[in-house]
Amino acid sequence: MERIPILKMGRFLLVTVQVDMHDRLAMTLQDDLTGRIVKDRAHGVLIDISSLEIVDSFIGRMIGNIASMARVLDAETVVVGMRPAVAITLVELGLSLPGVRTALNVDRGVELLKGCIEERAQGNGHVAG
Amino acid sequence: MATLRDEIYPIRSSDDIVKVRQITREWALMQTFSLVDQTKIVTAASELARNTLEHGHGGEVRIQALQEGSRRGLRLTFVDQGPGIPDLAKALQDGFTTGNGMGLGLSGSKRLVNDFDIHSETGKGTTVMIARWK
Ligand SMILES: Nc1ncnc2c1ncn2[C@@H]1O[C@H](COP(=O)(O)OP(=O)(O)OP(=O)(O)O)[C@@H](O)[C@H]1O
Numbered sequence: 001m002e003r004i005p006i007l008k009m010g011r012f013l014l015v016t017v018q019v020d021m022h023d024r025l026a027m028t029l030q031d032d033l034t035g036r037i038v039k040d041r042a043h044g045v046l047i048d049i050s051s052l053e054i055v056d057s058f059i060g061r062m063i064g065n066i067a068s069m070a071r072v073l074d075a076e077t078v079v080v081g082m083r084p085a086v087a088i089t090l091v092e093l094g095l096s097l098p099g100v101r102t103a104l105n106v107d108r109g110v111e112l113l114k115g116c117i118e119e120r121a122q123g124n125g126h127v128a129g
Numbered sequence: 130m131a132t133l134r135d136e137i138y139p140i141r142s143s144d145d146i147v148k149v150r151q152i153t154r155e156w157a158l159m160q161t162f163s164l165v166d167q168t169k170i171v172t173a174a175s176e177l178a179r180n181t182l183e184h185g186h187g188g189e190v191r192i193q194a195l196q197e198g199s200r201r202g203l204r205l206t207f208v209d210q211g212p213g214i215p216d217l218a219k220a221l222q223d224g225f226t227t228g229n230g231m232g233l234g235l236s237g238s239k240r241l242v243n244d245f246d247i248h249s250e251t252g253k254g255t256t257v258m259i260a261r262w263k
């Protein structure tokens with residue numbers, strides 16, 4: 001079966017969503033990612049949507065689900081590379097992604113995740129690992 | 130109003146939704162829509178095609194490239210013979226869903242287009258027409 005690859009980048013997982021996913025593929029990704037967060041003990045997930053020409057409510061819901069599942073598993077989610085036209089359209093569609101952070105590109109996303117994790121570690125009185 | 134092109138595509142599987150997005154994009158380009166306008170009509174088409182498949186148990190979309198004076202537009206008409214929508218006013222509210230969606234498909238796509246028209250009869254089916262003009 002067709003699958004979206006999940007790449008390990010240190011403590012983070014990177015998913016590059018390819019052009020025009022059909023619905024089944026999106027559902028599979030959701031399941032695969034949850035499994036990988038646990039298996040790889042990931043602290044963060046980066047979802048690169050720079051090749052997505054649109055985000056509709058289905059993809060939006062998938063991203064939201066990934067973020068809430070990641071949170072339960074103690075990982076942060078950052079969406080990177082959203083195209084400006086997509087961002088404008090999302091607002092009009094009425095889709096807000098609560099709990100999902102966004103960054104311009106993967107590098108900025110990684111910085112954001114590192115910041116989140118440090119902040120959290122300090123808040124908990126632990127040393128960032 | 131002149132019709133420049135007029136075609137019908139089936140909506141029977143999730144691959145057909147991808148196909149509807151691609152066709153809508155091509156036609157929006159053909160009508161020289163701006164990138165933002167393209168994105169809006171393709172997003173609305175994706176929402177309504179999914180409703181046709183999931184709630185209407187499949188159907189079809191008619192896509193028309195229109196010209197009125199110097200205005201160019203795209204009209205999409207989604208038709209199914211599914212269960213219909215008992216309470217349209219409710220279905221058009223942000224957040225209303227009878228499934229596990231976000232309830233944004235209808236209300237959201239209405240905001241993304243210039244013309245929006247919906248007809249539904251319980252037990253007979255649903256027709257949703259949208260148009261966007263550049
Ligand atoms: N073609 C249709 N046939 C029958 N019922 C429909 C149809 N389209 C929409 N509906 C009804 O209207 C409700 C609202 O539709 P809408 O697209 O706004 O939300 P959704 O499909 O439930 O979720 P989302 O689109 O956000 O994933 C649906 O839950 C469904 O009950």
Ligand SMILES: [Mg+2]
Pocket residue numbers: 176179180230233234235
């Ligand atoms: Mg819908």
